Amino acid sequence: MNDGSAGRERSSSEDLRRRLAAYSRYAELVRGQIRAVQEENLERFNELAEARERVQDELGASPPEPPSPHSLDPEGRALLEKMTAELREALAGDRELRALLSRERSLVASQLRAMSERGGNARRYLTGEAPSALGRPARLNVRL
Numbered sequence: 001m002n003d004g005s006a007g008r009e010r011s012s013s014e015d016l017r018r019r020l021a022a023y024s025r026y027a028e029l030v031r032g033q034i035r036a037v038q039e040e041n042l043e044r045f046n047e048l049a050e051a052r053e054r055v056q057d058e059l060g061a062s063p064p065e066p067p068s069p070h071s072l073d074p075e076g077r078a079l080l081e082k083m084t085a086e087l088r089e090a091l092a093g094d095r096e097l098r099a100l101l102s103r104e105r106s107l108v109a110s111q112l113r114a115m116s117e118r119g120g121n122a123r124r125y126l127t128g129e130a131p132s133a134l135g136r137p138a139r140l141n142v143r144l
Contacts, residue, residue, distance in 0.1 A: 020079055024060070029051050033097055
């Protein structure tokens with residue numbers, strides 16, 4: 001009976017180590033994505049997004065319930081604590097990344113609106129729809 005219990009503890013600790021390593025990689029990828037956005041490095045951001053997706057696949061769509069700390073030995077409890085902290089950090093980084101991307105999206109949308117407004121006046125001028133100072137359509141003389 002003692003051998004079975006030791007085997008379960010070993011298996012549980014090994015699983016916690018694997019999950020801790022995956023959560024640590026995930027958190028590092030999120031931090032890397034934040035740096036890539038701040039450095040405006042879209043290629044690096046996309047590389048990290050693909051790596052992040054692979055870690056998510058490794059972790060599985062529905063992770064198993066974490067073991068009760070009371071059912072773990074001291075090493076297992078320490079691993080569970082580290083795993084929980086790493087997961088919290090990853091989720092906080094994910095929220096920060098989403099906020100950063102949202103701000104970037106708002107900035108780009110504002111710039112696109114401004115470009116569209118400026119471009120509309122130029123197009124009207126070139127098509128002769130904009131009135132000249134004399135009140136008639138403006139013409140652009142392109143003859144040299």
